[in-house]
Amino acid sequence: MKRKFMVLSSIVTTVLASITAVSGVILSNKLMYIKLKDPALVLEREKKARRFDEEWFNQCHKQELLIQSPNGYSIKGIFLQPLQTNNIIIICHGVTENKMNSVKYARMYERLGFNTVVYDHRRHGESGGKTTSYGYYEKMDLGKIVIHVRELVGENAIIGIHGESMGAATTLLYAGSDEDQAKFYISDSAFSDFRQLLYLIVKNSISVDLKFAVHLTDLFMRMRDGYWIKNVLPKKTIKKIDKPVLFIHNIHDTFIPYTMTEEMFELKNEPKMLRLFEKGEHSQGFNEMPLEYEDTVREFLTRFVPEALVIEEDID
Structure with missing residues (x-):
């Protein structure tokens, strides 16, 4: 039973991590590659x-x-x-x-x-x-x-x-x-x-918590484009x-x-x-x-x- 619980917990953690990563990529894409x-x-x-x-x-x-x-x-x-x-x-x-x-x-x-x-x-x-x-x-x-x-x-x-x-x-x-x-x-x-602008951009366009989305996007912007939102x-x-x-x-x-x-x-x-x-x-x-x-x-x-x-x- 303990082993099954650990396996299930690992699966859930992996799924959540994957969802988080995908959300971060999607949100940062919206900003980095905004449609011109x-x-x-x-x-x-x-x-x-x-x-x-x-x-x-x-x-x-x-x-x-x-x-x-x-x-x-x-x-x-x-x-x-x-x-x-x-x-x-x-x-x-x-x-x-x-x-x-x-x-x-x-x-x-x-x-x-x-x-x-x-x-x-x-x-x-x-x-x-x-x-x-x-x-x-x-x-x-x-x-x-x-x-x-x-x-x-x-x-x-x-x-x-x-x-x-x-x-x-x-x-x-x-x-x-x-x-x-x-x-x-x-x-x-x-x-x-810029953080407030980010709120406006992602508002009503995603299903996750807005504050979580902003923090997540901030992290991915730093990793993918080299700067933190706080620097704008x-x-x-x-x-x-x-x-x-x-x-x-x-x-x-x-x-x-x-x-x-x-x-x-x-x-x-x-x-x-x-x-x-x-x-x-x-x-x-x-x-x-x-x-x-x-x-x-x-x-x-x-x-x-x-x-x-x-x-x-x-x-x-």
């Missing part, structure tokens, strides 16, 4: 919404960028140069999107006196990289892009970074790092805590940021709660500015209220980076 939007469909969506000005894009002087990531792959981007200036804004797109989604901001920044760099995050668009890490590895790529852009336009370049969603989290993680070399930052719809916490970097930050969020965001942005705004020391839009869902402030959005960015630059609003002489 078809680039052709993204471009078509932007054209249909009249956010992608194809005639302007085709005529705009541009430079293709191919930058080597410190993580061992190539990052593909485009340096859009409608102006003779060394004011540069780097746009970081959200998860599942690509650089063509970022082009919508280029005309706004042209009016504000900036050229624009748009690029694909790792594993997105035309960039390399096997997994999505929600800002952990992406912040290192962003640092490399800033260095490359500064080499192109000179040490006196005024460089700002504008990110939305995961791109905003990446922006804040970079801004709070020792590698920070930008002049200002704009964070649109960032999450403050923008709110922990906020107090390290001494540059101006504009925080933007939509109150009706059902993917990332606007309270996460409010939390980070409260944690950030001056200089800072907050704008919550009443219309639109996740990262839809610019799409729904473009004039108000541009006015917000202009006010931020006027208050905290006035020198960036002056179009400078030919960078050559």
